[in-house]
């Protein structure tokens with residue numbers, strides 16, 4: 001696996017994003033959380049990604065696994081619907097971590113300017129069901145990996161790293 005070679009800093013856990021809760025839908029408005037993450041983005045960080053256990057939505061969709069600023073600073077990913085338990089199945093930690101990893105890579109890809117891919121062997125393939133997440137690999141296709149490497153170099157240069 002090649003993917004992304006940049007140092008990672010884990011930030012302290014935040015309180016539950018009550019400000020984004022929609023009482024009618026009983027879900028959390030992903031764009032509001034994304035805005036919060038953008039505002040807490042450190043100047044020395046290339047990208048900031050939030051991981052939450054709450055279920056996310058945007059108004060036009062029933063749910064989203066995540067949301068990112070295309071070619072921007074931040075992204076958010078939800079693990080809520082990536083757990084087997086959500087579908088009444090037996091918990092599977094390994095599968096959960098694998099799905100979460102793919103979705104984090106996918107949203108990070110968006111923050112580095114990558115758009116969706118038609119290929120099954122590319123993590124940038126759009127997946128709006130867990131079956132779709134399981135079908136694709138955690139890797140970027142050749143094309144997207146090249147694009148990503150180029151973009152990361154460019155961003156690092158801009159940050160003087």
Ligand SMILES: [Zn+2]
Pocket residue numbers: 106110116126
């Ligand atoms: Zn996407």
Ligand SMILES: [Zn+2]
Pocket residue numbers: 116117118119122123124125140141142143144
């Ligand atoms: Zn691709």
